Amino acid sequence: MKRKFVFFLPSTWAFVKEGYRTNGYSLKNRLHGYIYSRWLYLYIAIGTGEHYVARKFKPLALFLYRIFKPSKEIDHQGKCITFADTYHGKVLSLDGARQLVTLNQKIELKDLEQVIPFSLARSIVLENPDHIVLMDCPCRKARSKPCKPIDVCLVIGEPFSQFALEHHPNRCRKISQQEAVGVLEAEHKRGHVHHAFFKSDLFDRFYAICNCCSCCCGAIQAWQNGTPMLASSGYISRVDLDKCVSCGICAAFCQFGALKKQGQDIIFDESRCLGCGVCVTKCKEKARWLERDPSRGEPLEINRLVNR
Numbered sequence: 001m002k003r004k005f006v007f008f009l010p011s012t013w014a015f016v017k018e019g020y021r022t023n024g025y026s027l028k029n030r031l032h033g034y035i036y037s038r039w040l041y042l043y044i045a046i047g048t049g050e051h052y053v054a055r056k057f058k059p060l061a062l063f064l065y066r067i068f069k070p071s072k073e074i075d076h077q078g079k080c081i082t083f084a085d086t087y088h089g090k091v092l093s094l095d096g097a098r099q100l101v102t103l104n105q106k107i108e109l110k111d112l113e114q115v116i117p118f119s120l121a122r123s124i125v126l127e128n129p130d131h132i133v134l135m136d137c138p139c140r141k142a143r144s145k146p147c148k149p150i151d152v153c154l155v156i157g158e159p160f161s162q163f164a165l166e167h168h169p170n171r172c173r174k175i176s177q178q179e180a181v182g183v184l185e186a187e188h189k190r191g192h193v194h195h196a197f198f199k200s201d202l203f204d205r206f207y208a209i210c211n212c213c214s215c216c217c218g219a220i221q222a223w224q225n226g227t228p229m230l231a232s233s234g235y236i237s238r239v240d241l242d243k244c245v246s247c248g249i250c251a252a253f254c255q256f257g258a259l260k261k262q263g264q265d266i267i268f269d270e271s272r273c274l275g276c277g278v279c280v281t282k283c284k285e286k287a288r289w290l291e292r293d294p295s296r297g298e299p300l301e302i303n304r305l306v307n308r
Contacts, residue, residue, distance in 0.1 A: 011166045014159040022203045033201035037160075038167055044138035048218040084229040085119040089195035089210070089219050090300050091233040091274045093290065094184060094281075097194040097209055099302045101154060101180040103129035109305055114298040117231055121198035123205040124302070126157040132180045133161040135172035135208075140216045152187055152211040154180055160207045187211035191253035193276040195219065195230065196300055214255040224257070234299035235275030235290040237268070243287035250279035250288060 015037070019030045036043050092100070107126040116122030133155040140146035155164045155172070164172050175183075184194060192211045197219075199207065214220045223230045237258070248261035258272035259279060275296065280288045292299075 009166045011159060011163040015163055018159050018203055025203065029201045033199070033203070036199070036201060037163055040168070041136075041138050041141055041171070044218060045142035048139060048142050048221070081119050084227055086121065086200040087198075088116075088118050088121065088229040088231065089197045090116055090231045091276050092194040092196055092209070092300055093233055093235065093275070093277045094188045094194065096233070096299060096301050097184045097196075098181055100196065100209060100300075101132060101156065101184065102177050103302065105129070107302065107306060112298075112300075112305070115234075115300050115305070116198060117297050118198070120200040121202075121204045123198075124305075125203070125205050128158045128161075129156060130177055131158055131161040132156050132175055132177060133164045133172045134175045134180070134183060135164055135168065137210065137216070139210075139212070139218050141171075142218075143216050147190075147192075147213050147216050152183060152192075154183065154209040154211075156206075156208060160202070184209070184211065188278070188281065191255070191278050191282060193220075193255050193274075193278060212255065214257075217255075220255060230274060232273075232293075232296035233275035233277070233290075234292060234294075234297050235277070236270065236293040236296065237273050237275065237277075237279050238289055238291045239266075239268070240287045243285045244283075245285055245287075247284070249282050249284065253278050253282045 012034075015034065016030070019025050019033070022029075103126060107124055107129060110123040110125070112122045112124065134151050135153040135155055136150045137146075137153045140150050140152070151172075155161050161174070165174060188194070188211075190213075192213050195210050195212055195217075196206055197208045197210055198205060210217070210219075212220055214224070219229055244266065246261070246264055246266050248266065251259040251261045251266055254260075255276065255278065256272050256274050258269050258274075260267045260269075275290055275293070277290050280290055
């Protein structure tokens with residue numbers, strides 16, 4: 001029996017329809033969003049500079065960047081829109097990440113200025129939140145010697161999860177909410193950081209949770225190089241000096257370089273702490289904890305946001 005040829009997959013039509021339903025979503029937004037989602041691994045590999053196209057065809061890469069980057073647009077507050085406003089992540093605690101992957105109802109939260117401090121892409125609109133896909137991490141796949149395991153990115157809700165399954169069938173699979181919690185807990189145990197990712201060309205909203213390490217993650221490396229595309233969890237790490245033995249384990253696992261061992265001391269740079277909580281769970285002396293810091297914005301804790 002001959003296989004039926006399908007020019008457009010069902011998820012492609014769903015993606016297009018979602019674009020038409022999104023206010024202010026232009027043809028450029030639709031084109032960029034489709035290219036990003038359809039050729040995600042190529043897109044990220046070029047963006048991180050790991051793909052040979054980025055190295056050998058740098059003028060072409062720069063040309064494409066100029067096409068898709070914001071062209072000195074101004075937001076409603078009169079601020080210039082930067083690349084970080086169009087594509088960014090929010091650091092999550094393990095509990096905050098668990099809340100996002102165990103939702104059992106449709107969620108629609110828009111313009112979360114205190115939670116997602118960017119001009120664009122700060123809405124959480126989850127249709128079928130129990131539709132979760134586990135995907136090979138594009139950043140890790142781009143590296144010659146990536147951290148393991150590779151399959152650690154969680155695509156959440158529709159139309160994103162079905163699009164991933166249909167367009168990247170060899171690199172992702174559908175999982176249950178409890179399996180997603182297991183992925184988060186395993187990655188947290190490895191010392192990796194949970195980021196909720198938002199993109200303006202994906203309907204100005206949240207679409208995935210990635211579990212990131214500084215050696216592979218393009219977003220962390222961009223943040224380290226001065227592109228502020230990661231927002232604090234809203235917490236900051238604190239220490240009880242009477243309990244701390246300066247073993248340096250917290251510094252070894254800090255993905256943002258906020259903690260460093262210097263001689264017999266642990267040096268803490270508050271400006272680099274994004275409140276992920278990895279240092280808290282790694283401290284064998286139970287000397288560290290996370291403390292709310294209102295100056296760093298509101299936490300992305302979906303249960304509290306829904307019931308506020």
